[in-house]
Amino acid sequence: MPDARLQLAQIDPVWDRITREARAAIADEPVLGGLVHSSVLHHPSIERALAYRVSMKLASDEMSVQILREICDEAHGSDPTIADAARADIAAIFDRDPACHRFLQPLLYFKGFQAVQSQRIAHWLWQEGRRDLAYFFQMRASEIYGVDIHPAARIGRGIMIDHAHSIVVGETAVVGNNVSMLHSVTLGGTGKEDEDRHPKIGDGVLIGAGAKVLGNISIGHCSRIAAGSVVLHDVPPCKTVAGVPAKIVGEAGCDQPSRSMDQLLNM
Incomplete structure (x- = not known):
């Protein structure tokens, strides 16, 4: 019989809602199937989806998607509060932003949310003493999102940065x-x-x-x-x-x- 504590740990209402909305989005707009599958439905958890999305956005000729994804996966594996904060951010954006109608939207489309998740990885790197790599995340997030948050800054949970320019x-x-x-x-x-x-x-x-x-x-x-x-x-x-x-x-x-x-x- 499965351990009840393990079953409880696998319950993730935020991720379950995102995956349901992802399937509905594909039904409504099949041309987005590749994006939605690669960003959401191919992943078993929100941690893996966040790692993929951040690494895809920040990758460049200087740093590959694969390397960035391994770094993000390591951060999430080491510190579960990173994904917990992301869940709180999604709920906050849905609650406060009248332009947000689904939990799926911040993960796929909202650069304020994505920039904050990038900074959370950079902050983990900073705390681990990997400061040059943290600066790389800061640099790429600034270039891609127009959001410049120092890796050492301490950011709480339930954060909404609207428009984010x-x-x-x-x-x-x-x-x-x-x-x-x-x-x-x-x-x-x-x-x-x-x-x-x-x-x-x-x-x-x-x-x-x-x-x-x-x-x-x-x-x-x-x-x-x-x-x-x-x-x-x-x-x-x-x-x-x-x-x-x-x-x-x-x-x-x-x-x-x-x-x-x-x-x-x-x-």
């Missing part, structure tokens, strides 16, 4: 769980200082398009940063900041700004 996240930045950010966001430094020099973003924060958060500052949980703002100082939890430089303009307006995605300022 021109996202920059610095080396000592920390992004908490269930954070949403839109395109052209920078989590950067303020000069050439060494050591801890980048923002710390709390859980549940919403960062609007074009916002710049600079320096070793803390953005409190469940706060909102309005589009186009330049944030140079700490932000308390559950507040809304706006402007250049950003100032507190009110409460966050709800208990989960990153989920509501409400960017209107009621001033």
